[in-house]
Amino acid sequence: MSTTETTASPHPQPTGYTSPLSRGRDGFRQLLHAEWTKLRTVRRWSLTLLGAVLATILASLLSAQGNQTSGGEDTIAVSADGTTVRDNFRFVHQSLTGDGSVTVRVAGIVPAPGRNADRPPILSPWTKAGLIAKASTVPGTGYAAIMLTPGHGVRFQHDFTGDTAGSSAGTAAPRWLRLTRTGALLTGYESTDGATWHKVGSAKPAGLSDTIEVGMFTTSPEAVTMNRSFSSTEVNGELGMATATFDHYTADGRVTGTLRPDDVRRAASSPNGPFPGMPSNTSTADNGTYTITAAGDIAPLEPDMDPVQQGLRGTMTGLIPLAALGVLFITAEFRRGMILTTFTASPRRGRVLAAKAVVLGAVTFVAGLLAALVSFGITRGILRGNGFKPPMFPEARWSDGSVLRALVGTGVLMALVTVCALAVGTLLRNTAAGIAVVVVVMVLPQILISGLPLGAARFLVQSTPMAGFSIQNTTHRVPQVDNVCLPEEGCYTYGPYAGLGVLAAYTAVLLALAVWQLRRRKV
Template identity: 40%
Template sequence: MSLLRAEWTKLRTVPGLAWCLLAAAGAIAAFAVVISSGSPGTFGGAAYVDEFRFVHRPLTGDGTLVARVRTQDGGHPWAMAGILLKQSATPGAPYAALMVTPGHGVRLQSGFTTDLAGSRRPAPRWLRLTRAGATVTGYESADGTAWSTVGTVTLDALGPSAQAGLFVTSPGMTRVVPMRPALVRIRPGSATFDSVRLETETPQPAAAWRGTDVGGPADRSGPAAPDPDGAFTLTGSGDIVGRTDDGSRIVAATAGTIFGVLPIVALGALVTTSEYRGHAIRTTLAASPRRGRVLAAKAVVAGGAAFAAGLAGTALALLVSQPLLRRQGFRPPVYPDPALSDPAVWRVVAGTAAFLALVAVLGVGLGAILRRGAGTIAVLAGALLVPLVVTPFLPADAGRWVQRLAPLAGLSLQQVRESDDALLLPWAGRPWTGLAVLCGYAGLTLLLGYAVLRRRDA
């Protein structure tokens, strides 16, 4: 206990260390206020996202649309390429979509809520939609001969005449929490279709294929024609999904973590290296020759102080951001009020504090190895921030694993309801795995720091 008291006294009296704690808590709370005070109505509006590239023609009465998705290029697991029946080429119109996705296989979706799973096979894949009155059935095939049923949906509002065709889209910001202050790569999806045919029960009026960016600029609609070999190549971005609570009202309270982590980096580094500047480390080790205990005490005090600062800053950010978010359109029923009884809320708040605590421990261990404040801060800040900078420019799979294996993996504790890996939110659905990665880095750094401290003279 005497060692802990001594280290706590040093933390309170060494110039700058207390300010690091205040700066970390203040940065988290201040950024929550800034990001929660956007333009009114920014995130209000329709309860769905309906944005995609659509190459279509009219279908009157019953009929069957067949196409093969020959190739698909989309970095997002929910990039979509497939065939679609839609009441009209306008956002929100009733629809049935049969698609191939890179991460979730074949899906039949309707009404922004119905989602029926087919096989897990990616492109190339044959797809078929058959309309019989208000009933639409989706089929898939590997060769265009042997078909298996994906599912059936009922569209009473489809009307006697609908639009049938091909579509492509790929989520960017739509399935990434919009509150997160990170560079998010929005890469359109693209796909090539061939063997496209529309079979009808009754004669149809002559009509050419037309391309429309549904949910996009009206002036980007116009005639569409296949390639010389009869294939269609489409490129589009957006999403087809109902808006649900994506956790934005909770994430807003933690969006400033990436800024609050920098003072904690300095805190962890200076707790150790400040004693080497004036050779005070000799006095410390003379008073307590067991060097492992000295390093452990520094880690406990720095980690505990960082945890307290992170907890206070995140809790304050959560409280002050909620009325601001409600004013900007983040209100029920799409965005329910966060409940303090929700375990996910407590995990996010306490997890943010735990992330900062482990970063401080990393700084303590690295400081014992390098013994230089500037060098320790530079190395640790680089380890935390360089993956953030380079990830958007890497291939999707490589970027995902960079996030999962870097110290920033600890931020996975801030997941609320994200279904796919997002920037700064790796290990989708497994938030504690990211914490384990960061714990591993902190433990390894402390062990190396202890080994160096034992072998070197103070």
């Protein structure tokens, strides 16, 4: 008989243990919550956000109060689509009913004595002489024109903003021009000999009825010159006149009435006319040769200052405390050693920085948008009272697409700069150095551009994060209007979204470098 003995093992195997605490999670949602908790529980950071909003509003208010202008001009009209325009020229015309065409040879364009008889006559590159078909002689009505210009050759233009280039012929040689109407379509042609014709462009102008006015015209806008040195900028605008000579004028179709001269312009409130000090527009006819002397322009109005952008000038001031906040949001943890705790709880360092960027960007976007809305709301009335009003300056409304883009874009701008500061703080790990770098990069170009040559100033604006401020620009510029575009006055050669894209690119690159550095360092 056998007996089986069971002997207890001297080294019993431990049984499994389950902690009653739930397992910690370092998902991105939890990281966002953690970073938001850090941001809202540090009182001085909340005060910094509030200070940025108040600084933006106060600086914008002071800037608006310090700017004044004379307001409207007698030479300004409004087109059919609501665009503020200049529509001032000498028109030798007759009526055309239905389809038809007019042909003429522009024999030459020369400058005529203008406002200052003691100065040599000036011929603007955008002086215009040619044929025009217009709904009526009322300023602002629809039109199409084929013209010769001294500096830009033959052009076909319509309804103030449309512009098509023809040949590069200037004033050296005569040019034949033809304008035809087929239904609602107007087409411009040019020729060197009056026999072989080349189409330049066509359009359907607004508001044409069955009977329109057609004929020859001349106008000469202001000639702008600029002298810029390292110490100053001198801008001179001389309102000159031009004399154009026409011959071989013919009209085909149901043309009624003889050629008669008129000045297309708004009724002037000044007894000296719309151009005080200028000689009167004139036109003569002698054996089929017509001479027209005039000053003015047919083009969109481009104000020297953007009231919306001017009302947001405090943005630069508000960015200084936001730059400090962006740097401190990461360097404070490095300085106190808390970053070790953060990385222990969430070892994926890139996600930690991404969470910080998202939280910081979202909060500063809201703060920037609030500052922009309040600044615009306050300064709009102040600037209007200081002369920035129609017709010289179109009414800036909350519902305008360009205004909404500028306001929302200001929030995006402030958020991107703050996230840039976060990345710089991560790279440098030093609060004072990080704040200094961000402030210098954003503020120093503003100081330097006014003293640099124009080409260098524009390059500096285009190639630095300062390009992002173009998002605040609401002035629509067209190439067929000469203007002095000075960066220090808020004129950016980039479009609004392209400029903001430059700032976004800087932000993305700096964040990528910051993530790379965080991953390669032990702490």
